[in-house]
Amino acid sequence: MFIVATDRGIFYKMQQAAPGKVLIEAPTGGTGATCRSCAHCPWMAMNGLENLRDVLLSGDQEIIVSEQLIDRARKPLQRMLDFPLK
Numbered sequence: 001m002f003i004v005a006t007d008r009g010i011f012y013k014m015q016q017a018a019p020g021k022v023l024i025e026a027p028t029g030g031t032g033a034t035c036r037s038c039a040h041c042p043w044m045a046m047n048g049l050e051n052l053r054d055v056l057l058s059g060d061q062e063i064i065v066s067e068q069l070i071d072r073a074r075k076p077l078q079r080m081l082d083f084p085l086k
Helices: 008-017 051-058 067-083
Strands: 003-005 023-025
Touching: 008 023
Parallel strands: 003 023
Antiparallel strands: none
16 A cells, blocks of 8 residues: 555556555645645646756756755655566
8 A cells, every 4th residue: 555645647647557556645735735735736737748848958947955955855766766666
């Protein structure tokens, strides 16, 4: 059983890719959340390959984070990349 916090479209694709696994959509609303839910985010739905290409080519909308945050974020990201799908 896995709790997944992502866009609903990606969640659906994950369910298709891993039919033998139980995936639960994580709620993100609450007192600490800045929005109601990432799974229902209209901004997330605007992302696409063409938009990503344009941002990478132009260098616009750069996000700069501290080294400390990068170090803290690296561990869970590596865990996700190392996780076997089968």
